[in-house]
Amino acid sequence: TVIVMDNASIHHAKIIQARLPIWQERGLFIFYLPPYSPHLNIIERLWKEVKQAWLRPCDYVSFDTLSYAVNRVFANIGDSLSLNFSTFKV
Template sequence: MATKGLHTFYLPPYSPHLNIIERLWKEIKEGWIKPSDYTTAADLFYAVNRICEAIGKELKINFSECSF
């Protein structure tokens, strides 16, 4: 199939290094959510919404540093 420019390759069932949202979620969990955001579900939902609204404005992530 390579003669037509199509290449097939195996992907494991779980491959977070190939999924860009996994890198974003890791940054949210390890860098932007504070321990105090976990006190209640409402606090956590508020924190995640606040973070999502700030991405690209106050919060930045460089996806070019990710290894895909």
């Protein structure tokens, strides 16, 4: 089993590093993405599209309106909203 993680400092914490050998013995491996590689992290691409194209300025008025808008966006992915990851350039 391989877990792919970005280079957030929490992912390199001492407690994580100390457990790596134990996890590897059990068949769990951690793969870190290269620094500054949002193009390799699919959720980064998705959030960029959500923030730049699918949310409107009026959605940021309050926490409630933002929560509703984010839920609306994710409910419509696959129906009226789609994102083709193969067309993005590195």
